[in-house]
Amino acid sequence: MKRIFTGGTILTMAENKQVEAVYVEDNVIKAVGTLAECREAAGSGYQTVDLNGRCMMPGFVDTHTHPMMLGMCRIWADLDYPKVAGIDDLIRVLKEHGKTLPAGEAIRGYAFDQRNFKERRHPTAADLDQVSTDVYVQIMHASGHCNVVNTKLLRAIGVTDETPDPPGGALGRDKDGKPNGQLFDSANDLLSGLDGVQPQNHGPNIHMPDSPDHLMQRFEVGQDFFVRAGITTVNEVQLTKQELNTYLRARDQGKLKMRMEMSFLSNYLDDVIALGFNSTFGDNWLTIGSIKFYSDASLLSGTANVSTGYLDSDRHEGYNYHEPEEMIEILVKAHKNRLHTLTHATGDGAVDPIIDAIEKAQAEDPWPEAIHRVEHAGLVTEEQAIRMGKLGMIPSTQPEFLYLYGDGVVDAIGEEKGREFMPMARFKKYCSLYTISSDAPVTTPNPMEAISTAVTRRTNEGTVLCPEQAITVEDGLKAYTIYAARTLRRSHIAGSIEVGKLADFAILSESPLDLKEDEIQRMRDIKVMETWLDGEKIYEKK
Structure with a gap:
């Protein structure tokens, strides 16, 4: 397939910062420059992709x-702020999520941030016991570096009052020094089981086992x-x-x-x-x-x-x-x-x-x-x-x-x-x-x-x-x-629109470089309208 992209702003991220057209053959960029130059390079039999005034850039890197942690967390209950602004909200959202799950399935959530809680503290096993004492309850901090579990799960993973802090991590503890359900960094290995991934003191365990x-x-x-x-x-x-x-x-x-x-x-x-x-x-x-x-x-x-x-x-x-x-x-x-x-x-x-x-x-x-x-x-x-x-x-x-x-x-x-x-x-x-x-x-x-x-x-x-x-x-x-x-x-192969590179593009609703100084905050509203990978469109915003 031969295509010429034109009709909008094209930011190359290369020395020639902005061009009029780009010619792509199959999945490779063959010409970059004026529309006339790209037409000459394409010869006959090409398709014109009209950008309709939008902005084309190289695909972001x-x-x-x-990626898999992102998918895992999106399947779990959403505990992000401001939806969850305190312990009461946390308990309510987890209970609601639990009602959508098959009987007996663990209740899990992601993205809590103790600094956004009105209580300004991490949740504890006692808090999660209010969600359920019958099934496992587990929540992951927004950073991925901390999990909190209910008492049922804490006992199931073998944590007792005598369990020491592991190298590269820590157990949260109450005022009497007893584990309170918080697992920091390498302590999260306890959640993956004997056959799961065990980073130990090489990083937080974000690799929850599954089929x-x-x-x-x-x-x-x-x-x-x-x-x-x-x-x-x-x-x-x-x-x-x-x-x-x-x-x-x-x-x-x-x-x-x-x-x-x-x-x-x-x-x-x-x-x-x-x-x-x-x-x-x-x-x-x-x-x-x-x-x-x-x-x-x-x-x-x-x-x-x-x-x-x-x-x-x-x-x-x-x-x-x-x-x-x-x-x-x-x-x-x-x-x-x-x-x-x-x-x-x-x-x-x-x-x-x-x-x-x-x-x-x-x-x-x-x-x-x-x-x-x-x-x-x-x-x-x-x-x-x-x-x-x-x-x-x-x-x-x-x-x-x-x-x-x-x-x-x-x-x-x-x-x-x-x-x-x-x-x-x-x-x-x-x-x-x-x-x-x-x-x-x-x-x-x-x-x-x-x-x-x-x-x-x-x-x-x-x-x-x-x-x-x-x-x-x-x-x-x-x-x-x-x-x-x-x-x-x-x-x-990537990062700029230049001859010989692969045809990976992001097409935006407008050019970020056209924003005036007092409009920069509006950049957050610029939308990705299309994504092209290897010369083919794989996403279009509806």
């Missing part, structure tokens, strides 16, 4: 996602959110055996509707090395060449390593998953085996060991092409950003966190540090690349919302936090397209 058919359902539900957001390439940043098996089945069954870099969780590091995976493994659809590490836990749940501690929690200090020496050792091992790395660090106290590791790795075994990322990077200091930039390290950010949680972060850690949450201008100044992504399901995939926040730095309560850390609209668009494609080693 999301560098930090959990292959239900796992596929999770993926298809999650994938649909990315397709409708104009996102055509993603990075699955926490790959375990159940995700890998599901994605391979989806590809083989023709259900895969986005390209994917798959990053194994670091508990698989030795297995990945032994099997010979490296940065060259894969095709245009699925690649494996990177390892996901965790340095600390969650800023949102109050467990990240913030150097100055927390003001809104009995747990004043967060923690790291690994001691600094171990963090350095495993990152250097990955580098020396030619595996790119991405390391979760939401608190400033978790960043230095990552930088130290990359300094050591490059000194002992130079690899100029290495891609070493810091995920979230929410509280990176200027000194840390300077060090990252000198090493070519890439911050992978989620500005929508600032919109959804920014006021709570300031309350939690104080004005001085909290106002610089997600310091995008700092990354622009010191780092050659930086990306914007969703961390779905912590946020719903929506590039326009994320970019708008990076530009305005406005929270959902109307607070503007540290406007000097803002970036421009063009900066944001590049961070979600060409910069992201380079970060995922896919700039030869």
Whole structure:
């Protein structure tokens, strides 16, 4: 099939920022420029796709996602704010959800945020016992770093008054020191059973066990959110055996509707090395060449390593998953085996060991092409950003966190540090690349919302936090397209509209670059009208 796209704004994210037309043959871009040039390249027998005044861009590239977790959480009860603004709301919504389930099935929910509760506390087993004492009840924090279960489930997973905190995690406890149903970070391994995924101190367990058919359902539900957001390439940043098996089945069954870099969780590091995976493994659809590490836990749940501690929690200090020496050792091992790395660090106290590791790795075994990322990077200091930039390290950010949680972060850690949450201008100044992504399901995939926040730095309560850390609209668009494609080693096929690349496009209701300065907040209202993948339209907004 030969097609010429024209009749609207075409933003290429390349040197020729805006063009009149694009010629595509089958799934490859063959010409970019004037309409006359594209017609000449196409010859005869082409179809004209009229953009009708809308804006065509390269498909968005999301560098930090959990597709199957997104689908899982969308099947569970929705506990998001403001629908759930307190413990009473939580109990009511879970009870209502339970009425829709088969008798005896566990009641599960996702997206509670204790900082949005009027009680300003995490729920407990006693609260969930008001939902049911007859079936299991489980709820997951918006960050994915905490679950809370009712007493029936707490006892079923073997937690007693004598159960100790595991490395890289903690059990919530009442004033007498007894477990109260809260499971933080590696403690969530208790929920997966003996045969399930067990990350231990390598990350939070978001991999709840299920049948292959239900796992596929999770993926298809999650994938649909990315397709409708104009996102055509993603990075699955926490790959375990159940995700890998599901994605391979989806590809083989023709259900895969986005390209994917798959990053194994670091508990698989030795297995990945032994099997010979490296940065060259894969095709245009699925690649494996990177390892996901965790340095600390969650800023949102109050467990990240913030150097100055927390003001809104009995747990004043967060923690790291690994001691600094171990963090350095495993990152250097990955580098020396030619595996790119991405390391979760939401608190400033978790960043230095990552930088130290990359300094050591490059000194002992130079690899100029290495891609070493810091995920979230929410509280990176200027000194840390300077060090990252000198090493070519890439911050992978989620500005929508600032919109959804920014006021709570300031309350939690104080004005001085909290106002610089997600310091995008700092990354622009010191780092050659930086990306914007969703961390779905912590946020719903929506590039326009994320970019708008990076530009305005406005929270959902109307607070503007540290406007000097803002970036421009063009900066944001590049961070979600060409910069992201380079970060995922896919700039030869994605991230910009250029000759030779694959025909992956997002068609928007209008051009974000046409918005005037006082209209930037309206960017959140720009809609994805169509998504094209491999030269075919796979979504159209009705």
